[in-house]
Amino acid sequence: MSESVLSSIPDILPLYPLDDMVAFPYMVFPLFLKDEDIAPFENAMRYHNFVALFRRREGQETIQPSTFFDTGTVCKVNQLIKLPEGGAKLSLEGMARVKLEEVLQEDPFILVRIEPVREFAEKSVVSEALMQSLNALLKIALSYGRPLPDDVLKMIDYIDNPARFSDLVALYVTLSLDELQSLLDTVDPIERLKKVYISLTNEVQRLQVRGEVQAEVTKRVGKTQKEYILREQMKHIQEELGEDDSRISEMMELRKKIVAAGMPGEVRKIADKEINRLEKINPASPEYTVSRTYLDYLVGMPWQTATTDNRNINLAEQVLNEDHYDLEKVKERILEYLAVRCLKDSMKGPILCFVGPPGVGKTSLGKSIARALNRKFIRLSLGGMRDEAEIRGHRRTYIGALPGRIIQEIYRCGANNPVFMLDEVDKIGLDFRGDPASALLEVLDPEQNFSFSDHYLDVPFDLSRVMFITTANVIDTIPPPLRDRMEVLNLSGYTDEEKEKIAFRFLIPKEIEENGLASSPPSFEVAAVYRIIRDYTREAGVRNLQRSIASICRKIAKETTQSKPTRELITAAVVEEFLGPRKFFNEVAAEKDRVGVVTGLAWTETGGDIIFVEATLMPGRRELILTGSLGEVMRESARAALSFVRAHCAEWDIPKDIFRNTDIHIHVPAGSIPKDGPSAGITMAAALVSLLTNRPARRDVAMTGEISLSGRVLAIGGLKEKVLAARRAGVKKIVVPARNKVDMMDIPDTVKGDLEFLFVEDVPAAVSHVVQE
Ligand SMILES: Nc1ncnc2c1ncn2[C@@H]1O[C@H](COP(=O)(O)OP(=O)(O)O)[C@@H](O)[C@H]1O
Numbered sequence: 001m002s003e004s005v006l007s008s009i010p011d012i013l014p015l016y017p018l019d020d021m022v023a024f025p026y027m028v029f030p031l032f033l034k035d036e037d038i039a040p041f042e043n044a045m046r047y048h049n050f051v052a053l054f055r056r057r058e059g060q061e062t063i064q065p066s067t068f069f070d071t072g073t074v075c076k077v078n079q080l081i082k083l084p085e086g087g088a089k090l091s092l093e094g095m096a097r098v099k100l101e102e103v104l105q106e107d108p109f110i111l112v113r114i115e116p117v118r119e120f121a122e123k124s125v126v127s128e129a130l131m132q133s134l135n136a137l138l139k140i141a142l143s144y145g146r147p148l149p150d151d152v153l154k155m156i157d158y159i160d161n162p163a164r165f166s167d168l169v170a171l172y173v174t175l176s177l178d179e180l181q182s183l184l185d186t187v188d189p190i191e192r193l194k195k196v197y198i199s200l201t202n203e204v205q206r207l208q209v210r211g212e213v214q215a216e217v218t219k220r221v222g223k224t225q226k227e228y229i230l231r232e233q234m235k236h237i238q239e240e241l242g243e244d245d246s247r248i249s250e251m252m253e254l255r256k257k258i259v260a261a262g263m264p265g266e267v268r269k270i271a272d273k274e275i276n277r278l279e280k281i282n283p284a285s286p287e288y289t290v291s292r293t294y295l296d297y298l299v300g301m302p303w304q305t306a307t308t309d310n311r312n313i314n315l316a317e318q319v320l321n322e323d324h325y326d327l328e329k330v331k332e333r334i335l336e337y338l339a340v341r342c343l344k345d346s347m348k349g350p351i352l353c354f355v356g357p358p359g360v361g362k363t364s365l366g367k368s369i370a371r372a373l374n375r376k377f378i379r380l381s382l383g384g385m386r387d388e389a390e391i392r393g394h395r396r397t398y399i400g401a402l403p404g405r406i407i408q409e410i411y412r413c414g415a416n417n418p419v420f421m422l423d424e425v426d427k428i429g430l431d432f433r434g435d436p437a438s439a440l441l442e443v444l445d446p447e448q449n450f451s452f453s454d455h456y457l458d459v460p461f462d463l464s465r466v467m468f469i470t471t472a473n474v475i476d477t478i479p480p481p482l483r484d485r486m487e488v489l490n491l492s493g494y495t496d497e498e499k500e501k502i503a504f505r506f507l508i509p510k511e512i513e514e515n516g517l518a519s520s521p522p523s524f525e526v527a528a529v530y531r532i533i534r535d536y537t538r539e540a541g542v543r544n545l546q547r548s549i550a551s552i553c554r555k556i557a558k559e560t561t562q563s564k565p566t567r568e569l570i571t572a573a574v575v576e577e578f579l580g581p582r583k584f585f586n587e588v589a590a591e592k593d594r595v596g597v598v599t600g601l602a603w604t605e606t607g608g609d610i611i612f613v614e615a616t617l618m619p620g621r622r623e624l625i626l627t628g629s630l631g632e633v634m635r636e637s638a639r640a641a642l643s644f645v646r647a648h649c650a651e652w653d654i655p656k657d658i659f660r661n662t663d664i665h666i667h668v669p670a671g672s673i674p675k676d677g678p679s680a681g682i683t684m685a686a687a688l689v690s691l692l693t694n695r696p697a698r699r700d701v702a703m704t705g706e707i708s709l710s711g712r713v714l715a716i717g718g719l720k721e722k723v724l725a726a727r728r729a730g731v732k733k734i735v736v737p738a739r740n741k742v743d744m745m746d747i748p749d750t751v752k753g754d755l756e757f758l759f760v761e762d763v764p765a766a767v768s769h770v771v772q773e
């Protein structure tokens with residue numbers, strides 16, 4: 001402290017006691033005072049604006065020198081502003097250390113006599129070194145984040161007075177009140193520099209340790225902390241956007257599902273992209289639903305989920321036998337097929353196609369195969385399907401677009417290796433909306449179906465583990481490229497005896513169970529079942545038989561619940577009572593033989609059927625009129641028959657000129673059922689001969705055979721179905737092309753015993769069996 005300053009300080013000064021601070025020389029600081037404390041400072045004017053600030057020792061009431069610590073600081077009052085709300089704000093500047101000599105007055109303010117403290121501010125090597133070290137330490141403290149005003153730093157750089165330096169630095173070291181006081185009490189600047197140095201070193205060490213700990217802690221909590229902070233921020237943002245918690249958890253759930261779905265890499269990428277998009281879409285917008293539904297499909301597809309196959313062929317055989325009566329050949333073939341698949345461990349190879357009339361067990365065989373293999377079963381009816389999109393789906397750009405039925409069904413069944421039955425492939429259509437058959441081709445082709453692309457799904461799905469089975473009533477209408485991929489297994493109709501066995505072993509137990517009669521099951525008489533088969537159904541399969549049995553069971557169930565006396569034995573009479581008057585009559589036996597009417601056999605989708613070809617003659621101009629929904633092939637064979645009869649009219653004594661002024665009309669009822677095929681050729685020829693010779697034809701002889709213009713009888717298809725139909729209709733004799741003898745081994749022996757087969761090579765022989773002498 002310069003002498004001039006010291007000499008300007010009066011000996012007698014007002015004193016202001018400090019309680020919770022220590023004032024230092026060179027310290028510039030504000031002080032806020034209550035009204036009652038202002039007095040010393042107002043009176044300071046009289047003492048050149050100086051006032052002495054001493055720290056009061058704790059617990060002191062009286063005012064005497066010992067009340068205060070030894071050293072205080074004289075401050076200059078630079079400014080005193082009385083505040084309008086009371087009290088005052090002071091601006092003070094520390095000037096010099098002083099010691100308290102004597103208390104002169106207590107009221108209205110303390111007046112004391114002081115003695116200035118003289119400091120020896122000699123520069124020395126020691127002070128120099130200490131100052132440099134302090135300077136360096138300060139910079140280190142600064143680097144650890146200890147705040148230090150810029151101007152203070154600059155000042156420290158150029159102050160070379162150790163006394164002043166020590167006091168200045170002291171202000172920026174974290175010290176307790178007592179430490180500060182002891183610094184103030186220390187008169188020797190070098191001592192003070194040492195004390196400050198020690199304190200600052202401690203502080204820097206503390207800062208250092210704190211920094212390390214903090215770094216460690218930060219490192220440890222860093223990751224979770226960061227995530228937490230990000231999530232909080234995200235939450236905040238979403239709240240701002242009006243999105244709530246449930247949305248967030250929904251998305252998280254969806255993300256988990258995406259991970260769990262086991263998608264192939266490229267699909268996963270698309271799913272990730274889609275969910276990122278979804279998160280940004282407003283849930284109220286229609287786009288959201290579209291995106292969400294799409295993701296649900298992606299997530300829900302069984303990319304990896306498969307059922308475990310049963311590879312035990314014996315077990316598979318047992319299952320097939322449990323579910324179906326007979327069908328030995330078909331079952332054998334199915335088992336071979338399964339055995340090969342198991343050995344080769346792949347589903348490549350031809351697709352099985354079950355062909356046969358309705359109700360012979362095609363669909364239920366498929367179900368049974370699934371059961372035998374322990375796979376899921378899907379059945380998709382293709383009947384009347386005309387739109388390619390039904391197979392392959394619509395692109396997502398269409399409103400309300402959905403995947404095609406293939407993907408939908410696989411999604412629903414939840415396994416990627418089901419038995420997938422495509423029912424009625426022969427009924428698949430084709431129109432302007434594209435060709436479903438070609439889409440189906442892609443589904444069925446083992447070279448392509450490992451990456452089946454559905455328009456909606458838009459990512460390939462592997463169908464190669466699916467076992468496809470198809471069914472059809474007839475094979476001709478299956479599109480040829482599809483047919484080429486299939487291995488046809490024919491299932492033909494059943495004889496009455498077979499139906500009876502199926503009824504007793506399968507249908508009756510099934511319906512009893514189904515209708516809740518298992519506790520006291522009714523028993524069916526054999527005659528009753530035959531009654532149903534013969535008088536109430538006329539079919540190749542057992543569908544209506546099953547329906548009739550079901551209907552009887554329902555009626556019994558109703559009686560039981562109405563606690564009426566129930567019938568325990570189902571006799572033929574009970575059948576009639578329950579099912580009403582018989583529905584079918586023996587058309588052949590009931591009718592008389594007539595001229596121009598011949599019994600024929602047809603093969604239709606529903607199996608074999610009996611038809612009557614009627615021919616009649618009227619005045620006209622040599623026209624041939626054909627009616628009864630006859631197909632082109634059948635019309636042609638009618639013309640061929642007429643030509644042959646005309647060409648050989650002499651052999652049957654038919655007057656030559658009969659054709660000159662007449663029209664001939666051939667009609668085949670029932671007119672609304674479409675009929676086609678060449679196999680009615682000999683039947684029409686016989687009808688014409690009967691008509692033109694005016695000789696009646698035998699009703700109980702049924703015919704089937706194609707004719708050639710030279711009069712040969714050509715082989716026909718579907719012999720078994722036709723034979724069964726003939727038997728059902730009560731026919732006794734059948735005229736069959738000799739070339740069909742090879743098919744006789746398909747005909748059950750019971751049937752052979754009942755019917756007489758008349759094999760013919762040419763038309764005259766065929767006609768002679770029917771047209772009476
Ligand atoms: N050989 C059979 N043994 C046992 N039940 C049969 C047999 N054939 C058909 N059924 C039964 O007849 C009903 C109709 O069969 P379904 O499979 O629907 O015929 P399709 O699909 O050939 O039209 C089913 O209940 C089926 O179990």
Ligand SMILES: [Mg+2]
Binds near residue numbers: 359362423471
């Ligand atoms: Mg079916």
